[in-house]
Amino acid sequence: MEQNNRKAWLYLLPAMAFLGAFLVYPLVDVLVYSFEEGFNFASQTCFGIGLYNYRYVLSDPYFLQALKNTLILVLITVPVSTGLALLISLGLSSIGKLRQLYQTIFFLPYVTNTLAVGLVFMILFKKTPYSDGLANLVLGLFGAAPVDFISGPYWAKMLVLSLYTIWIVMPFKILILTSALAGVNPTYYAAARVDGTGRLRIFTKITLPMISPTVFYLIITGFIGAFKAYSDAVALFGVDLNAAGMNTLVGYVYDMLYGNSGGYPSYASAAAMLLFAIVLTITCINLLVSRKHIHYV
Amino acid sequence: MKVTLQNLTKIFPGRGRKNPQPVRAVNSFTLEIPDGKLVGLLGPSGCGKSTMLNLLSGLLEPTEGRIFFGDDDVTGLPAEHRGVGLVFQNYALYPHLTVEQNITFPLENLRGKDRLTKAQMAEKARQAASLVQIQHLMERKPGELSGGQQQRVAIARALVKMPRILLLDEPLSNLDARLRLQTREEIRRIQKQTGITTVFVTHDQEEAMSICDLILVMKEGDLQQMGHPQQVYDDPANLFVAKFLGTPPINTFTGTVRSGGLYLGQQRVLEVGEVPEGDVEVAIRPESFVPEETGPLTCGLDRVEVMGRDVSALCRHGSFTGETFRIIIDADDRQKLTGSTVNFRLKPNKVFLFRRDTGERIRF
Numbered sequence: 001m002e003q004n005n006r007k008a009w010l011y012l013l014p015a016m017a018f019l020g021a022f023l024v025y026p027l028v029d030v031l032v033y034s035f036e037e038g039f040n041f042a043s044q045t046c047f048g049i050g051l052y053n054y055r056y057v058l059s060d061p062y063f064l065q066a067l068k069n070t071l072i073l074v075l076i077t078v079p080v081s082t083g084l085a086l087l088i089s090l091g092l093s094s095i096g097k098l099r100q101l102y103q104t105i106f107f108l109p110y111v112t113n114t115l116a117v118g119l120v121f122m123i124l125f126k127k128t129p130y131s132d133g134l135a136n137l138v139l140g141l142f143g144a145a146p147v148d149f150i151s152g153p154y155w156a157k158m159l160v161l162s163l164y165t166i167w168i169v170m171p172f173k174i175l176i177l178t179s180a181l182a183g184v185n186p187t188y189y190a191a192a193r194v195d196g197t198g199r200l201r202i203f204t205k206i207t208l209p210m211i212s213p214t215v216f217y218l219i220i221t222g223f224i225g226a227f228k229a230y231s232d233a234v235a236l237f238g239v240d241l242n243a244a245g246m247n248t249l250v251g252y253v254y255d256m257l258y259g260n261s262g263g264y265p266s267y268a269s270a271a272a273m274l275l276f277a278i279v280l281t282i283t284c285i286n287l288l289v290s291r292k293h294i295h296y297v
Numbered sequence: 298m299k300v301t302l303q304n305l306t307k308i309f310p311g312r313g314r315k316n317p318q319p320v321r322a323v324n325s326f327t328l329e330i331p332d333g334k335l336v337g338l339l340g341p342s343g344c345g346k347s348t349m350l351n352l353l354s355g356l357l358e359p360t361e362g363r364i365f366f367g368d369d370d371v372t373g374l375p376a377e378h379r380g381v382g383l384v385f386q387n388y389a390l391y392p393h394l395t396v397e398q399n400i401t402f403p404l405e406n407l408r409g410k411d412r413l414t415k416a417q418m419a420e421k422a423r424q425a426a427s428l429v430q431i432q433h434l435m436e437r438k439p440g441e442l443s444g445g446q447q448q449r450v451a452i453a454r455a456l457v458k459m460p461r462i463l464l465l466d467e468p469l470s471n472l473d474a475r476l477r478l479q480t481r482e483e484i485r486r487i488q489k490q491t492g493i494t495t496v497f498v499t500h501d502q503e504e505a506m507s508i509c510d511l512i513l514v515m516k517e518g519d520l521q522q523m524g525h526p527q528q529v530y531d532d533p534a535n536l537f538v539a540k541f542l543g544t545p546p547i548n549t550f551t552g553t554v555r556s557g558g559l560y561l562g563q564q565r566v567l568e569v570g571e572v573p574e575g576d577v578e579v580a581i582r583p584e585s586f587v588p589e590e591t592g593p594l595t596c597g598l599d600r601v602e603v604m605g606r607d608v609s610a611l612c613r614h615g616s617f618t619g620e621t622f623r624i625i626i627d628a629d630d631r632q633k634l635t636g637s638t639v640n641f642r643l644k645p646n647k648v649f650l651f652r653r654d655t656g657e658r659i660r661f
Contacts (some may be wrong), residue, residue, distance in 0.1 A: 190356055191389040195403035195458070196377030205402075209393040295393035 033269035041265060053270035062255075063271060066247040069233075072158060073165060073248070074226040081166040082218055085173035090203070092174070093181040103178065110171035117168065118235025125149035125160050150236065157237065157246055165232050169225065173218050180214035181207070212294045220286050227279050230254065249275045298367050298461040298494050300330040300353070305362035307348050322348035324518040325362070330496070330511065335488045337505030337526075338498045340515035341541070346498040349515070350464050353496060355379045366461050377406075379462075382455030382493075386467040388447045390439040396450050397422055397435040403458045425453040428487060445476045452484075456491065463488070465497035469504060481508050502542050506530065514538050531646070536656035539580045539649055548622040550614065552579040552650075559650070561616045566594045567643055569650065569661040577659060578651040583609075585647030586624040588633040592640035601634050610634055 033039055034053055036046035057063050092102055109117065124134045127148035136146040147153065149160045184207060192202050208215070230250035233241055241247035242255065249271065256268035307323040322345040330336050338346045351357040353364065355376035363372045371379050390399050400422040404413055413421070426432045429449040439447055448468065455463055468484065469477045485508040488495045499505050505512045506526040514521040514529065514537075522534040533539035539547050550561050554572050558565040559579065586594075597613035599621050608631050611621045624641075626634070633639070650659040 185387070185389070187385050187387060187389040188391065191383065191385060192402075193356065194354055194376045194381060194383045195454075196406045197402075198406065201406065206391060209391075212393075 030269045030272055033265055034273045036266055039266045039269075041263075046266070053266045054274070057267055057270045057274065060267075062242050062247060063252055065242075065245060066249050066252040069158070069161075069246060070227060070229065070249045073162060073229055074223060076158075076162045077165045077169065077226050078219065078222040080162075081169050082173060082215065082222060084166070085170050085177055085218070086215070088170075089174050089177035089181055090207075092178050103174075106174050107171045109167055110175070114168065114231050115235045118164070118232070121160065121164050121236060122150060127152070151244065154245060157244070161233060161236060161246060164236060165226065165229060168232060169222065173222070176214060176218060177211065180211040184210045209295045213296055216286075216290050216294050219290075220283060223282050223286065224279055227275065227282070249278075299332045299365075300462060300494060300496075301365040302326045302328050303363040303365070305352060305364060306360050307345075307352055307357060308360045321345075321518045323352060323359075324520075326520055327362075328513070328520065328523055330494060333492045333494055334510040335485065335508060336494075336496045337509035337512040338496055338515065339502055339505045339512050339541070340500065340521075342500055343517075344515045345518040346500070346515055347466055350383075350466055350496065350498050353462065354381050354383045354464050356383075380458070380460050382458065382460035382463045384448075384451045384455045384463075384465045384468055386470060388439075388451040388471075390447055390450055390454070392439050394438070395435065396426075396431065396437050396439070396442070399439065399450055400425055400435075400454050400457050403454060407458075421457055422453075425457040428456065428490065429453045429483070444472050445480060448472065448480060449483075452487065456487070456493070459491075460493065463491075463493045463495040465495065467498055467500070469499065469501070477504070484508065503544055506542065514541060516541075533580075533649060533658065535658055536578055536580060536651040539651070543582060545583050545609070545623045545625070547580045547582050547649075548624075549618045550579040550581065550616045551618060552577050552616060554650070559648075561594060561614065564593055564595065567645060567648055572650065572659055572661045576653050578653055578656070580649045580651065581643060582647040583623050583625040585644045586612075586626060586641040587644065588626060588630050588639050589642045590640055592642040594641045594643060595638055596641060598634060598637055598639050601631075603628070603631070608634070612639070 035049050035051070037048045037050055037052045039046040088106060092099060092106070095102070126133050127136060127146055127150070132140070132146040133149070135149060136144075140146065147156050149156045151157075188206055188210070189202065192206055197205070228250050229248045233246050233248055233251060237244040237246045241251045247255070253268045253271045253275070256271060257263045257265060305323060305326040306321070309320045309322055311317040311319045324345075326349070338349055340346050348357065352359050355371070355374060355378075359372065363370055365371065366379065391402065394402065397419075401418045404418045404421060407413060422435075423432065426435060429452050431446060431449045431453060434442060434446060434450070439450065442450065448471075452465075452468075455465075465484070469480055472480055481504055484495075484497070497509075509526055511523065512526050512529055513523045516537050522529050522538045524532075529538065530542050533542065536549070540549065552566075553560045553576050554569060554574050556574070557568060557570055557572070559567040559569045559577075561579065594614070599611040599613060602609045602611075606628065607625050608628050609623055609625050612624055613621050650661060651657060652659060
């Protein structure tokens with residue numbers, strides 16, 4: 001037994017060494033930084049230890065704006081993208097012909113570069129002196145006044161960012177959900193049909209519980225991914241997100257690290273720890289809530 | 298409920314370049330299943346039994362022909378309106394629901410005037426559960442049940458709506474040998490108790506013979522024979538049916554009919570009367586052999602196995618189609634099986650002649 005144990009640790013050593021060096025150590029280090037006031041990378045010194053960094057970050061209007069943006073983004077994109085992906089997957093698994101083709105088309109955004117897609121979204125939504133953009137053109141058909149979605153009102157920018165995020169994250173969810181749906185034994189559906197079960201009831205009482213672990217997985221990873229949103233915002237609104245009022249939490253951390261030619265690693269660490277705490281809390285709540293509704297077979 | 302099939306046919310179209318031939322899974326069935334009978338649909342794998350069951354349940358639509366439940370034409374009726382209970386081979390119990398929820402599931406689908414209250418549903422579920430004796434398992438999930446218990450839950454779920462017809466797809470194939478014996482008696486009891494016309498599919502002839510009122514023997518989509526199990530066993534319509542029924546299986550020989558006698562090799566073993574002369578397939582049930590010193594059929598004796606109630610022996614004969622064949626004799630005749638050869642008399646009602654080319658029965 002003892003011998004086996006030593007062997008097991010030996011086998012685990014490479015992974016543990018890597019994880020320790022590149023995951024655990026930085027995490028602890030960030031925690032330490034976040035309590036060190038005015039830490040300087042170059043001199044590796046700080047003024048003192050305390051909660052000052054947190055106090056600063058929490059009263060920084062840019063941080064509060066980023067927090068608000070991120071929360072709105074999470075609350076819109078996670079449910080909408082998961083729901084839509086579920087609908088599309090259901091559609092995909094019920095068609096026979098051209099299924100492969102549609103599956104490929106729906107997966108394409110996943111392999112497309114974020115920034116390239118951002119450019120396309122700009123063309124669709126940006127209002128310039130020369131053109132109102134395709135979106136405004138369509139809206140104009142319904143008699144709406146043109147809106148600048150890229151540098152216009154807040155709701156318009158948030159709408160575009162949400163649309164963009166949903167569009168980017170859906171392919172992966174569709175892929176996962178289609179395979180989950182394909183994994184449901186068809187005799188369950190045959191049994192339900194013989195018993196005269198309606199389509200909606202088949203979905204809510206059989207399909208959904210059967211794929212609930214997958215849906216749950218997508219919701220958890222969706223939440224985490226959305227909280228870490230950054231590149232999407234950059235692709236649409238450029239690097240100066242604070243000026244556009246569209247910064248995200250990760251964007252704020254980045255700005256604090258590299259902004260103003262020197263940066264504020266202490267503030268960045270405090271913001272990063274706050275983000276970490278939020279994600280951890282949400283994930284724990286998710287786990288607790290889901291325990292009742294997830295059926296692992 | 299009486300079930301009538303008229304010219305019922307199901308053809309699956311050929312698929313792709315590899316299997317371009319369409320498959321006739323059920324070929325022109327015309328028959329009538331009387332009310333309240335337990336019917337066994339019997340045949341080797343791939344003979345169209347399950348297709349037949351799915352046609353009855355409404356999960357598949359026939360290519361041609363009609364299906365009647367009683368006097369109702371249900372041919373175009375979708376599964377949910379046919380009032381059938383179907384027990385699947387893998388039971389198809391919803392794993393996330395308790396036994397009780399599984400059983401009440403079909404009841405919750407009832408709408409309009411048939412709608413039931415929660416209390417009525419619970420009562421019906423309780424009745425169905427007590428019929429199959431699983432009242433004590435109502436709160437469990439299917440994953441926590443044994444195969445036999447799951448089987449009972451599946452039957453209870455199929456029965457709870459009081460279906461017009463109960464269909465069972467290979468209901469015993471997932472059970473171990475002992476449970477299989479027990480469950481088949483159970484199916485018989487439940488069917489008797491409810492009086493619901495029941496069709497069950499099996500490839501195990503023993504299973505079908507033991508509990509059915511009627512058996513239908515199928516082969517490659519064609520109905521071979523239908524009748525009471527004993528009658529089909531005693532009077533097979535063709536070589537396939539003769540070979541398919543009976544354990545140990547029937548022994549087939551190549552023989553010749555000459556001047557009113559059946560010859561195996563050079564020995565005239567049986568008087569067959571007015572039968573056209575020529576080569577025939579001869580099928581002889583194992584229990585047809587009676588050892589007698591003056592018997593006309595001489596066989597080589599390989600080995601004798603005593604099985605308590607009766608005695609089984611492995612014999613050889615030049616015109617047998619295989620290596621050795623098995624016979625069964627009364628234990629009292631045990632001492633007559635000595636030496637390297639034994640003479641047998643054949644019981645004529647257990648010997649069947651078939652045409653070489655078509656396998657059709659030649660009666661004598």
